[in-house]
Amino acid sequence: MKKKLLIIGTIMAIAPILFSFCGFYVSKADGTLKNKTSQVILVRDGNKTVITMYNDFKGDSKDFAMVVPVPVVLRKDDIKVVEQSIFQRLNDYSAPRLVEYWDENPCNGYGKDEMKAPMADKSMNEVVVTSAYGVKRSTVKVEARYLVGEYDILILSAKESSGLKTWLIENGYKIPEGAEEVLEPYIKSNLKFFVVKVNEKEKLKLNNNFLRPIQISFNSPKFMLPIRLGMANADGDQDLIVYAFTRNGRIESTNYRNVEIASNKNIPLFVQKNFRAFYGNLFTNQWNREDKSVAFLEYAWDVSPQNYYHCDPCIATAPSEQDLVQSGVWWLAGKDWSDYSDVDNDEPDNGSKNVHFTRLHFRYNRKSFAQDLMFQVTPNKETFQARYVITHPATGDFNCAAGKKYLQDLKARRKKELMELTALTGTNINNWQDEALAKNDEETNVAAQYATLIPQLKEDSDSNRENSKENMPVGIVLFAAVMLGGAGLMRWKGLI
Amino acid sequence: MFSTALFKDARYFQIIFQSIFLSYGIYFLHWKNESWLYFTYFFTSLATQFTAEFFLGKRNIPFSNRLKNGIPSILISSFGLSLLLKTNLWWVAVLAASVSILSKYILRINGKHVFNPSALGIVVAVLFTGNAWISPGQWGSGAVLMFGVFTFGFIVTTRVQKLDVSLAFLGTFASLIFLRQIIYLGWPMDYFVQSVSTGSLLLFSFFMITDPKTIPDHRLARILWCIAIAAVSFYLTAFKFMNGAPILVLVFAQPLVPLLDKFFKARKFEWTKSKPYTQEENNFMQVIYSKSYM
Numbered sequence: 127m128k129k130k131l132l133i134i135g136t137i138m139a140i141a142p143i144l145f146s147f148c149g150f151y152v153s154k155a156d157g158t159l160k161n162k163t164s165q166v167i168l169v170r171d172g173n174k175t176v177i178t179m180y181n182d183f184k185g186d187s188k189d190f191a192m193v194v195p196v197p198v199v200l201r202k203d204d205i206k207v208v209e210q211s212i213f214q215r216l217n218d219y220s221a222p223r224l225v226e227y228w229d230e231n232p233c234n235g236y237g238k239d240e241m242k243a244p245m246a247d248k249s250m251n252e253v254v255v256t257s258a259y260g261v262k263r264s265t266v267k268v269e270a271r272y273l274v275g276e277y278d279i280l281i282l283s284a285k286e287s288s289g290l291k292t293w294l295i296e297n298g299y300k301i302p303e304g305a306e307e308v309l310e311p312y313i314k315s316n317l318k319f320f321v322v323k324v325n326e327k328e329k330l331k332l333n334n335n336f337l338r339p340i341q342i343s344f345n346s347p348k349f350m351l352p353i354r355l356g357m358a359n360a361d362g363d364q365d366l367i368v369y370a371f372t373r374n375g376r377i378e379s380t381n382y383r384n385v386e387i388a389s390n391k392n393i394p395l396f397v398q399k400n401f402r403a404f405y406g407n408l409f410t411n412q413w414n415r416e417d418k419s420v421a422f423l424e425y426a427w428d429v430s431p432q433n434y435y436h437c438d439p440c441i442a443t444a445p446s447e448q449d450l451v452q453s454g455v456w457w458l459a460g461k462d463w464s465d466y467s468d469v470d471n472d473e474p475d476n477g478s479k480n481v482h483f484t485r486l487h488f489r490y491n492r493k494s495f496a497q498d499l500m501f502q503v504t505p506n507k508e509t510f511q512a513r514y515v516i517t518h519p520a521t522g523d524f525n526c527a528a529g530k531k532y533l534q535d536l537k538a539r540r541k542k543e544l545m546e547l548t549a550l551t552g553t554n555i556n557n558w559q560d561e562a563l564a565k566n567d568e569e570t571n572v573a574a575q576y577a578t579l580i581p582q583l584k585e586d587s588d589s590n591r592e593n594s595k596e597n598m599p600v601g602i603v604l605f606a607a608v609m610l611g612g613a614g615l616m617r618w619k620g621l622i
Numbered sequence: 623m624f625s626t627a628l629f630k631d632a633r634y635f636q637i638i639f640q641s642i643f644l645s646y647g648i649y650f651l652h653w654k655n656e657s658w659l660y661f662t663y664f665f666t667s668l669a670t671q672f673t674a675e676f677f678l679g680k681r682n683i684p685f686s687n688r689l690k691n692g693i694p695s696i697l698i699s700s701f702g703l704s705l706l707l708k709t710n711l712w713w714v715a716v717l718a719a720s721v722s723i724l725s726k727y728i729l730r731i732n733g734k735h736v737f738n739p740s741a742l743g744i745v746v747a748v749l750f751t752g753n754a755w756i757s758p759g760q761w762g763s764g765a766v767l768m769f770g771v772f773t774f775g776f777i778v779t780t781r782v783q784k785l786d787v788s789l790a791f792l793g794t795f796a797s798l799i800f801l802r803q804i805i806y807l808g809w810p811m812d813y814f815v816q817s818v819s820t821g822s823l824l825l826f827s828f829f830m831i832t833d834p835k836t837i838p839d840h841r842l843a844r845i846l847w848c849i850a851i852a853a854v855s856f857y858l859t860a861f862k863f864m865n866g867a868p869i870l871v872l873v874f875a876q877p878l879v880p881l882l883d884k885f886f887k888a889r890k891f892e893w894t895k896s897k898p899y900t901q902e903e904n905n906f907m908q909v910i911y912s913k914s915y916m
């Protein structure tokens with residue numbers, strides 16, 4: 127059957143986005159501080175790392191404060207503010223995607239063309255944070271003090287955690303329960319603390335009503351994100367999206383399992399109406415199935431300026447060279463960038479202008495993520511995308527022989543799609559009945575409608591169950607084959 | 623059902639356990655299916671072994687016997703590569719597998735090969751091609767796997783009397799990590815547990831460093847040797863943030879083995895001359911065997 131790829135819809139799988147991954151928010155008022163999804167851009171080559179932290183703090187900027195552990199005392203040149211829109215562009219570009227195909231009517235070979243705009247939808251949470259700088263304590267040393275963009279930045283080093291804690295409290299930061307447990311190891315690991323608040327005067331000059339992302343760069347063999355501090359004030363699970371750029375290939379976690387999210391699946395047409403809910407369910411289901419302590423790969427692609435295909439299919443404009451430089455990909459920048467990188471420049475520069483992009487999605491909590499996230503750059507250049515396929519049925523008259531066959535095939539295919547849907551999302555098929563019934567699924571033939579097929583599916587639910595665990599029998603067969611092979615080998619060697 | 627003879631050569635155990643680990647990774651941990659890679663490792667190893675035996679093998683043993691005797695080693699080193707070394711390029715896989723097998727024929731001192739075949743293949747591929755990598759996180763830190771590796775590893779190592787190697791390495795490495803993470807830095811216990819329960823570390827301790835052909839023959843020498851490897855690996859892991867440090871250190875430590883053998887005289891290890899089982903060991907083995915697979 128001929129199919130045509132016509133349009134591509136996209137989603138914002140990211141629900142409320144809040145920057146919180148490595149710092150903790152502090153509050154004078156005992157409000158509930160809950161962080162849900164944060165975003166961070168990592169650029170890594172050699173020992174140099176550039177980290178850009180998304181900031182979508184929506185409260186009164188006087189109340190904004192953030193603490194981030196960093197491996198070295200940063201110089202003023204190592205700290206920048208960048209445009210907020212870069213995160214939106216990276217997210218749009220790499221988000222899980224829905225691909226639509228149209229069947230052609232086998233009786234007239236006529237397809238239907240249509241273009242749709244990507245749907246984007248995002249809601250925001252708010253967090254109230256209060257802080258003020260004050261007198262410093264002797265056990266805490268202010269290593270540096272900078273004004274960068276609209277931010278007042280202090281770099282602190284501390285000798286012991288109680289001193290740091292006292293300092294923060296006396297300066298108006300209320301330490302969340304449990305933060306102490308990680309402050310001590312961080313201090314002993316010789317980490318510095320990057321403390322940020324908003325400079326009101328500078329902010330007024332900018333006339334922005336949002337806070338721009340902060341970008342820091344440093345040289346350190348450590349390639350990691352300190353998430354443990356961020357867990358101190360988050361109850362439950364937090365999502366983190368990492369956009370990473372390297373010269374060589376994908377990044378991967380070295381202390382958590384790396385799993386590619388289920389992709390290239392055919393799913394029912396009605397999922398289009400609520401793709402976001404579908405992907406949310408799918409992610410949660412996969413996350414549970416993989417026992418939670420995992421890094422999910424959602425996208426990987428060569429985005430080098432010289433590479434022509436930055437996506438296939440593209441759901442949004444691929445990041446431009448300027449976007450990459452803005453994200454911190456210093457090896458694409460010209461001479462202007464050189465004073466931004468370290469003076470004692472030990473980063474390898476083999477002249478390569480390659481850029482590989484990786485999007486990782488974490489959902490962490492204190493129990494499943496005992497350690498900070500450690501990463502490595504691998505030479506793995508393989509592309510990957512989270513891609514889901516819906517297929518519009520053909521329309522018109524199916525009175526020819528091929529048309530009848532088509533309807534039969536359509537029924538079988540749609541049953542498969544429904545089973546795939548339940549297997550992917552871990553939801554009962556009944557949960558989708560409303561969607562199936564409510565939406566016109568473009569199929570005039572009653573026998574092939576999803577709503578008609580769902581009850582039939584329940585009848586042969588036995589086979590469904592097997593289908594959802596299709597790996598099991600394969601595993602058992604393989605295991606048996608290996609055992610038999612082993613026994614055969616031993617017999618051949620005359621051992622049994 | 624199973625006679626003692628079945629356990630005469632510990633390599634068969636090793637092959638069975640390695641294949642179980644690989645199946646576990648693919649079917650339960652949902653590794654990306656890379657059968658082409660596993661087959662490349664296997665067939666390259668086989669072809670290399672065949673060629674090497676033809677030109678470099680011992681003339682006094684019939685060719686077919688030599689080939690037959692070499693099969694377990696081929697399986698072990700190709701499984702070793704499959705479990706640890708990742709690459710997207712076929713020629714890197716071919717290089718790693720052929721280096722592994724050839725090293726057994728070419729790099730020999732006093733009738734023992736110098737390098738652990740798969741460890742050398744991995745290090746050569748990672749360091750010299752830039753197109754291969756190790757995924758230390760691929761096993762996660764599931765307790766079930768930890769238990770499995772310990773049990774299976776125990777059998778293999780007990781059988782060839784080299785449990786001392788695993789324990790010396792793992793004990794030293796884990797103690798140093800414990801001292802650093804819990805005592806010095808003050809992380810909570812689960813931080814430490816995650817560090818030492820990774821499958822990669824346990825696999826290394828029980829299936830790689832234990833290769834009896836590439837460790838010192840004298841017991842004291844090999845325990846000291848393992849402690850040194852553990853200490854250097856710890857340093858590289860904790861202070862230089864190096865991934866897969868133990869394998870690298872092992873390869874660089876292996877040329878020391880002939881020297882240690884010279885100063886610490888002992889009987890050379892032979893695969894088939896290991897001690898027969900005692901009655902208790904035999905019973906234990908039957909219990910494990912029937913519980914695990916039947």
